Amino acid sequence: MHTNVSLRHVWVLGLLAVSTWVVTGCKKADDAVTPEPDPTLVQNGLVNNWILDNMRDLYYWNDKIPASPDTTLAPADFFDSILYKYDATLRPDGDRFSWIEDDSQSLEAELSGQTKTTGMEFTLYLRSAGSDAVIAQVLYVLPNSPAAKAGIVRGDIISKVNGTALNKTNYYSLLFQQTSFTFGLAKVSNGTLADTDDTRSVTAETFQEDPVFLDSVYTVNGRKVGYLMYNLFTQAPYGSSGTQYDNEVDAVFASFKAQGVTELILDLRYNGGGDERSAINLASLIGKNVDNTKEFFHEEYNSQVTQYLKSQYGSSVFVNNFANKAQSIGASLNRVFVLTTDWTASASELIINGLKPYMSVITIGTATYGKNVGSTTISDDTGKIKWGLQPIIVKAYNSLGQSDYTGGFAPTVEIEEPIVLKPLGDINEDLLSTALQQISGTGSGRFGIRDNNPLTVIGSSVQRKAGGSNFFVHLKSLPVKSRQ
Structure with missing residues (x-):
C-alpha cells in the first residue's frame, strides 16, 4: 500500500508488526521452556527497522547503507552505524550532518527556534595557550529571555558556573547539562583576563x-x-x-x-x-x-x-x-x-x-x-515510535x-x-x-x-542549535511503505 505525506513532516511506515510464531500441541512436563524475547531487543528491532526503511528510501547516500546492519543495537548507535560517514581520506564526499534525537517533538521544536534555554549563545575558549581552563564569551542575548532579564550582555565573559571554574573536563556538564546557573564573570583589563566577584543567576526556560x-x-x-x-x-x-x-x-x-x-x-x-x-x-x-x-x-x-x-x-x-x-x-x-x-x-x-x-x-x-546539503525531519505519526531523524537527503546547486x-x-x-x-x-x-x-x-x-583574538576556540553553543547547522526541505510528497 502507498500513501502520500508531506516530506517536511515525515515518512510514516504505518503499523509496525512483529511476526509471532504460535506452536500448538501437547507439552511434556520436562519440555524445555523457550525463554521470552528480550523486550529491549524487540523494541530496538522495531525502531531500527523503521529507521532502516526510511533511510533506504530517502538518504542521499542510500546506496552506501550496509546490506545487513545489526538491528539489535540501540537506535542511536544503529543510526550511526548505517551512515556514510565523512572521512577526509577515504570518504571526502561523506556525511557530516545527519543526526537522530530520541524525541521527535523536541526535534521539531528546536528546528523552529523553541528550546529550553537561558537565551544566550556563547563561544568557548581556552583561557590561555596550553591551559585546561576554559571561558565562555557571550555572543548575543535574546530579548526578554532569562539571560536578558538577568542583565547578561554581549561580550560578558563567564569563567565560573555555580562556583566552579570552567575547564576542558567539566565545561560540558556545567554549561549544557543543567538548567539553573550562577555565572561568575571575568573581564579583560589591560590585555589580561581576570576573574571578578560579579555574578549573574539565570534559570533556563522554554523560549521561542x-x-x-x-x-x-x-x-x-x-x-x-x-x-x-x-x-x-x-x-x-x-x-x-x-x-x-x-x-x-x-x-x-x-x-x-x-x-x-x-x-x-x-x-x-x-x-x-x-x-x-x-x-x-x-x-x-x-x-x-x-x-x-x-x-x-x-x-x-x-x-x-x-x-x-x-x-x-x-x-x-x-x-x-x-x-x-x-x-x-x-x-x-x-x-x-x-x-x-x-x-x-x-x-x-x-x-x-x-x-x-x-x-x-x-x-x-x-x-x-x-x-x-539539506535534510528533512522524519518521525512516526502513529506515535508508536518517539524517535526523530534528520538525515541528509538533498544537495543544492545554484543556477x-x-x-x-x-x-x-x-x-x-x-x-x-x-x-x-x-x-x-x-x-x-x-x-x-x-x-x-x-x-x-x-x-x-x-x-x-x-x-586580534589570541585565544583558542574549542566550541560554541551556536553549534548545538538544531543539530549545529541545517537546511531542511519539505513540501514534496513521496510514497510511504506500510507494513502489513
Whole structure:
C-alpha cells in the first residue's frame, strides 16, 4: 500500500508488526521452556527497522547503507552505524550532518527556534595557550529571555558556573547539562583576563527565538545602508502554520525600500540555517532583478527519490525559483555584504551561493561552515515510535550548477571577532564597521585580522542549535511503505 505525506513532516511506515510464531500441541512436563524475547531487543528491532526503511528510501547516500546492519543495537548507535560517514581520506564526499534525537517533538521544536534555554549563545575558549581552563564569551542575548532579564550582555565573559571554574573536563556538564546557573564573570583589563566577584543567576526556560534579531538603516556618504541581523531560517513559531517571521522580514525590507536603501549588509554570522522556504523568501527580497521565473537553486536527490519525483511532477520539481516580492530592494542593489563566521552554515550558505549568479556577494568575517546539503525531519505519526531523524537527503546547486563549497566560502574581507566585543548594530562593531568602510570606500579590498583574538576556540553553543547547522526541505510528497 502507498500513501502520500508531506516530506517536511515525515515518512510514516504505518503499523509496525512483529511476526509471532504460535506452536500448538501437547507439552511434556520436562519440555524445555523457550525463554521470552528480550523486550529491549524487540523494541530496538522495531525502531531500527523503521529507521532502516526510511533511510533506504530517502538518504542521499542510500546506496552506501550496509546490506545487513545489526538491528539489535540501540537506535542511536544503529543510526550511526548505517551512515556514510565523512572521512577526509577515504570518504571526502561523506556525511557530516545527519543526526537522530530520541524525541521527535523536541526535534521539531528546536528546528523552529523553541528550546529550553537561558537565551544566550556563547563561544568557548581556552583561557590561555596550553591551559585546561576554559571561558565562555557571550555572543548575543535574546530579548526578554532569562539571560536578558538577568542583565547578561554581549561580550560578558563567564569563567565560573555555580562556583566552579570552567575547564576542558567539566565545561560540558556545567554549561549544557543543567538548567539553573550562577555565572561568575571575568573581564579583560589591560590585555589580561581576570576573574571578578560579579555574578549573574539565570534559570533556563522554554523560549521561542525570533530570528529577526536586529535591523537598522545607516547613512554613509549620502547613501542609505540597510542592515539586518537574521539568526535562524524559520517561518513561524513552533506549533504555528503561519508565516509570522517571514512577514517580519518582509516588513523590514518594506521599510528599507521606503527609506531608499541602496546598499545592504546581511548579518548571518551566527545563523546555522533552517527552512528553505524562509531562505527563498529572504533571497527574493535581495536578488538583483529576480522574479518567479529566475532560479534560486535546484536540488539533487538519490536516484530512487529522483525517479519518483520526476514521474509524479516532472523535472521542474527540482528547481526552486525566487518569489515575486513587492518589498524587494533588489532593483536598487548591485551588491550585498554578508557578515560571516565559522557558524554561518547551510541555508545561510544557500543564500550566498544562490545570489552569486545575480549580483556581487561580498563576505566579511571568517570562512563559512561548508554545508551544501539539506535534510528533512522524519518521525512516526502513529506515535508508536518517539524517535526523530534528520538525515541528509538533498544537495543544492545554484543556477550556474555550482555547489563547490564544502570547505566553506572564504571571506572576501577577512576579520575575526575580537575578545572585547562591541554591541551588535554599533557602527564601531568590528564586522559591521568593516562593511561600512567597504561601502564608504575607506576599507581595503582583502585583508586579514587574525591576531586580534589570541585565544583558542574549542566550541560554541551556536553549534548545538538544531543539530549545529541545517537546511531542511519539505513540501514534496513521496510514497510511504506500510507494513502489513
